Amino acid sequence: MNILSYLIRGLATGGQFALVAIGYTMVYGILKLINFAHGELFMVSGILMIYIVADFPMLPIWLAIFLMVVLTVFIGFLIEKFAYSPLRSAPRMSVMISAIGVSYLLQNLVSYVTGGLSKQFPDIPVIGESIRIFGVKDKLTVFLSPVIALVLMVILVWIINHTKFGMSMRAVSKDFETSQLMGIKINRVISITFAIGAFLAATGSILYFAKNTGINHLSGANPGLKAFIAAVVGGIGSVPGAVVGALIIGVVESLAKAFGLADFSDVISFALLIIILVVKPTGIFGEKTTEKV
Amino acid sequence: MKKLISVVMALAMTMMLLAGCGAAAAGGGNEGLTAYVLAEKGDTYSLGLANNFKTAFEANGGTVVMETFPTNTTNFSDYLQKALDNRADVIFAPNSTTVAANLLANADDLGIECPIMAGDTWESSVILDAVAGTDLEVYCSTFFDESDSSSTSAKDFVSGFKGWLNANADYKEMNGGNDIVAAVSALGFDAYNVAMTAIRAAAEEKGSGLTSIDVANALWATSIDDAVTGKIQFDQNGDAIKDSAYIKKAGSGAFEFVKVQTSPNNAAQGKAVDYGSATGVSLDTANKKIVIGVYEPTSGNNAAGGKQEVLGIYYANSLDDTITIDGEDYKVELYVSDNGSLEENAVTAASNIVGQGALVSLGSYGSGVSIAAAQTFEDAGIPAIGVSCTNASVTEGHNYYFRTCFLDPFQGSVMAQFAWETASK
Numbered sequence: 001m002n003i004l005s006y007l008i009r010g011l012a013t014g015g016q017f018a019l020v021a022i023g024y025t026m027v028y029g030i031l032k033l034i035n036f037a038h039g040e041l042f043m044v045s046g047i048l049m050i051y052i053v054a055d056f057p058m059l060p061i062w063l064a065i066f067l068m069v070v071l072t073v074f075i076g077f078l079i080e081k082f083a084y085s086p087l088r089s090a091p092r093m094s095v096m097i098s099a100i101g102v103s104y105l106l107q108n109l110v111s112y113v114t115g116g117l118s119k120q121f122p123d124i125p126v127i128g129e130s131i132r133i134f135g136v137k138d139k140l141t142v143f144l145s146p147v148i149a150l151v152l153m154v155i156l157v158w159i160i161n162h163t164k165f166g167m168s169m170r171a172v173s174k175d176f177e178t179s180q181l182m183g184i185k186i187n188r189v190i191s192i193t194f195a196i197g198a199f200l201a202a203t204g205s206i207l208y209f210a211k212n213t214g215i216n217h218l219s220g221a222n223p224g225l226k227a228f229i230a231a232v233v234g235g236i237g238s239v240p241g242a243v244v245g246a247l248i249i250g251v252v253e254s255l256a257k258a259f260g261l262a263d264f265s266d267v268i269s270f271a272l273l274i275i276i277l278v279v280k281p282t283g284i285f286g287e288k289t290t291e292k293v
Numbered sequence: 294m295k296k297l298i299s300v301v302m303a304l305a306m307t308m309m310l311l312a313g314c315g316a317a318a319a320g321g322g323n324e325g326l327t328a329y330v331l332a333e334k335g336d337t338y339s340l341g342l343a344n345n346f347k348t349a350f351e352a353n354g355g356t357v358v359m360e361t362f363p364t365n366t367t368n369f370s371d372y373l374q375k376a377l378d379n380r381a382d383v384i385f386a387p388n389s390t391t392v393a394a395n396l397l398a399n400a401d402d403l404g405i406e407c408p409i410m411a412g413d414t415w416e417s418s419v420i421l422d423a424v425a426g427t428d429l430e431v432y433c434s435t436f437f438d439e440s441d442s443s444s445t446s447a448k449d450f451v452s453g454f455k456g457w458l459n460a461n462a463d464y465k466e467m468n469g470g471n472d473i474v475a476a477v478s479a480l481g482f483d484a485y486n487v488a489m490t491a492i493r494a495a496a497e498e499k500g501s502g503l504t505s506i507d508v509a510n511a512l513w514a515t516s517i518d519d520a521v522t523g524k525i526q527f528d529q530n531g532d533a534i535k536d537s538a539y540i541k542k543a544g545s546g547a548f549e550f551v552k553v554q555t556s557p558n559n560a561a562q563g564k565a566v567d568y569g570s571a572t573g574v575s576l577d578t579a580n581k582k583i584v585i586g587v588y589e590p591t592s593g594n595n596a597a598g599g600k601q602e603v604l605g606i607y608y609a610n611s612l613d614d615t616i617t618i619d620g621e622d623y624k625v626e627l628y629v630s631d632n633g634s635l636e637e638n639a640v641t642a643a644s645n646i647v648g649q650g651a652l653v654s655l656g657s658y659g660s661g662v663s664i665a666a667a668q669t670f671e672d673a674g675i676p677a678i679g680v681s682c683t684n685a686s687v688t689e690g691h692n693y694y695f696r697t698c699f700l701d702p703f704q705g706s707v708m709a710q711f712a713w714e715t716a717s718k
Contacts, residue, residue: 002378009370116592116634118391120422130402138370138402211402212367214394214423216594222365257371262360263334 005136006258007251008143012211014250015145019204020227021234021242022156023197029173029237030193033095037079037102039224041198045072045205046121046215047110053122061125069202076198080191111217118216121209128210141210146247148207152200153243160239169193173237226253229269233276235283244284248272326350326716328709329376330359331369331386331396337661338701341684342387342412345705346712350385353713366392369399377403382716385708387412389594390419397423397431408432408715412704413681416476416541416548417597418469424543431543432715434708436681436698437476437522438539438550446519450474450482457608464607467600473547476522476539477598477658477681481605483520484680484697488585488653489613489625491515491676496618503618505573505652509676512695513565520697527695529563531688535699538707554707566692573674574650576618583616583625586646586654588666588677593634599658602680603629606655632662639665647673660684660701667691 020042027035049068052059059067083102087095127141160166171179172189180186208223209215226249227242234245249269256265276283328350332343340361347357358379360372373396376384384407386396393415400409408430415433424431439451451474458465458472465472488508494515495507516526525533536558541548577583587606590599606627614625628649632642643666646654654670654677657663663682670677671693679687679696683704688694 002374005374006371009368009374013368111592116594116596118394118419120394130404137404142370142402211370211399212395213398214367214391214419216391218365219367222363222367254371257360257375262362262372262375266363 002135003255003258004134005138006254008134008136009138010251010254011146011247012138012142012250013145013254014230014247015147015149016204016208016211017223017227017230017250018146018149018243018246019152019200019207020223021230021246022153022239023200024228024231025234025236025239025242026156026193026197028231030169030190031084031095032092033084033099034228035197036096036099036224037083037106038197038201039220039222039227040103040106041072041076041079041220042201042205042208042223043215043217043220044075044106044110045069045198045202046209046219047114047119048072049206049209050119050121050215061122064122065124065206068206069199072202072205073195073198076194076201077191080194085187085190107217107220114216116216118214121213121215124206124210127207139211141207145207148203149243149246152203153239156196156239165189165192226269229273233273233283235286238283238285238287241283241285326353326355326382326713327379328355328357328712328716329379329381329384330357331372331376331384331388332359332361333366333388333392334361334363336364336388337664337684337686338412338414338659338682339388341660341686342701342705343385345702346385346387346709347705349706349709350712353709355713367395369396370403373400373403373405376405376407381407383407383712384409385411385712387414389414390417390597391594394419394423397427397429401427401429405429408712410434410708410712412701412708413476413683413698414595414598415543418471418473419597420543421546421548425545429543432540432551432711433543433548434538434540434554434704434711435476436539437474437479438541439474440550441539444519444521444523447479447521450479450521453612454478454482454605454608457611458604464604467604469597469601475598475601475605477602478605478608479521480680480697481602481655482609483517483522483525483605484655484678485585485606485609486520486613487512487515487517487525487695487697488655488678489609489616490517492583492616492652496616500619501576501578501621503576503652505673505675506568506571507573508653509568509573509674509693510565512676512678513563516562522697525697526562528560531563531692531695532560532700533695533697534558534560534562535703538699538704540707540711552711554711556703556707556710558703568674568692571674574647574652576623576652577650581621581623583623584628584649584651585610585625586649586651586656586675587627587629588632588643588646588654588656588662589629589658589680590634590662591629591631595634595659598681599631599634599656602656602658605680632657632659632666634659634662636661636665638662640669642666643669646670647675651675653678656680657682660687663687663694664691667694670694 168184230246231242234241253265333339410432416435455472491511494511537555540551630642630645660682683701
């Protein structure tokens with residue numbers, strides 16, 4: 001048995017989930033909201049790519065990808081504006097229900113447009129090429145995904161810790177009202193956070209669907225759920241945590257299949273979630289917070 | 294540092310868990326032929342067919358490595374790697390076309406060289422798209438082949454159906470944008486004609502007093518020699534007595550006929566069961582119309598096949614839509630109820646058909662939804678004729694359910710036989 005091939009594919013899946021998980025974790029960090037529509041946004045960006053390439057065949061592929069990313073970011077922005085922003089002062093539960101609503105809305109819209117049929121993601125040059133590394137044959141995207149996830153993580157952590165915008169993000173995540181008093185435009189910060197999340201979902205969707213090319217309206221559900229688990233395992237609110245959590249989930253599921261436990265791969269992910277929550281309730285990278293009464 | 298330790302600990306714990314539980318399960322045999330079978334958890338069709346294949350392949354002396362994956366899985370690389378690790382001579386993956394689209398793409402990435410086989414579901418343009426431009430060798434079993442010219446009824450159906458599709462853009466779109474005749478369309482066509490024959494026979498006997506129970510009784514005695522998919526007669530379970538399946542290979546842009554694989558079927562025509570005091574649905578003498586329910590998935594995972602089945606039924610209805618009872622003409626109307634490919638929708642979708650006063654219902658594509666609706670049809674006293682639901686449990690214990698296709702045990706053993714022959718070469 002070639003364990004290496006399972007490890008590499010596990011890291012790849014983990015890397016792809018990581019990009020989605022960062023979106024969950026960033027929104028949670030700022031709004032304390034589990035954005036359940038995030039997995040669907042990931043799926044919608046894949047579907048957008050299919051329709052852009054099919055409807056404008058004369059567009060070069062890089063322009064199609066650019067257009068898809070811009071549209072996905074725009075949709076992420078719209079979701080925040082229309083579904084979450086009006087509920088800024090509502091209880092957290094209401095916003096979460098709104099997120100579930102958006103998730104079903106996106107699923108059903110896509111089901112309506114595609115007729116529920118699986119559509120084929122276009123061939124993406126370079127990352128869609130099959131290559132053999134260390135005796136493992138697969139598409140380049142498989143080998144690239146974890147690397148891209150780590151690079152984007154480093155950039156994001158740098159933005160959050162070393163830029164003015166990052167500082168305002170951290171401030172907003174601590175306290176809305178105080179940040180506003182300090183002159184931070186919190187709506188702008190929140191919008192940009194959603195845009196970054198959507199950008200990562202779009203990037204993840206290219207890497208993921210270039211490999212798993214069949215997309216239907218339910219294709220976002222599984223990656224969305226796994227990314228959510230990853231974010232919680234890593235410590236929700238922490239960007240490096242989301243990436244590490246996703247890589248762990250990816251590798252563990254892959255190894256489960258390698259050891260003949262394919263039937264239990266989901267069980268193992270969820271068991272891991274429970275173990276982590278019992279041992280360290282805030283997740284691996286989670287910070288202990290004390291709330292003053 | 295503390296974080297690093299907890300990461301390492303979590304990984305170590307998981308590895309230990311995996312190593313402990315997995316040691317016994319790992320490793321496959323290398324004697325004789327090996328088949329890798331992959332089925333979807335909770336999918337009645339997929340699991341049923343996979344198990345039937347497994348039984349038949351093992352009976353031949355082969356080794357089977359069988360695994361299941363959870364619904365909504367999109368990455369099958371690890372499963373296929375398992376097939377490579379076990380040096381599988383053949384892969385049998387009887388799953389939905391949605392699964393197949395990803396599975397085949399992943400198989401191409403991994404450079405799988407052994408034949409990949411599945412059941413009737415894979416006779417779809419989705420599979421042709423997935424196979425296009427790859428070196429994959431993909432086979433499926435099915436109920437009918439459009440190039441089969443052994444019977445005049447099949448020939449007439451193929452030419453008539455193609456003309457009808459080409460004359461109507463909407464229907465062509467429903468067929469996947471081409472005029473390829475799917476086997477399920479032929480089965481749908483046959484199922485409609487079986488229903489019409491039974492209603493006519495019941496009307497002959499009961500006149501305008503006929504009920505859906507009379508139609509059910511007439512179905513047991515129905516025998517159509519020149520049906521498009523071969524002779525149709527029901528055995529004591531209500532299953533059409535079939536002895537052959539068509540094997541097709543996914544080529545570039547079309548399915549190529551490979552061979553007819555036969556397996557003897559000694560079942561005899563069944564006798565009508567006692568429906569007791571059930572009253573069923575009466576003939577609508579006021580509006581002079583007969584409703585035939587069409588219980589099919591026109592959305593969801595099985596929408597593509599469901600729509601093709603509906604098309605066969607539409608076409609049959611366009612050729613024959615009037616029944617004369619006691620000297621008066623009754624118009625036959627179709628009522629299509631979408632079950633969305635989901636078992637949880639089954640009762641609602643079937644109840645809608647009952648609510649329309651249907652005398653008989655046709656469908657569905659997919660075994661799970663058919664089984665889930667069986668009780669609703671039985672409670673209403675309406676016979677249902679399954680079109681391409683191949684799981685044995687559809688008719689077992691359901692006296693109101695009939696079907697025009699072969700069963701999974703038959704299909705599984707036929708495919709196991711074919712897989713054995715192909716892999717032995």
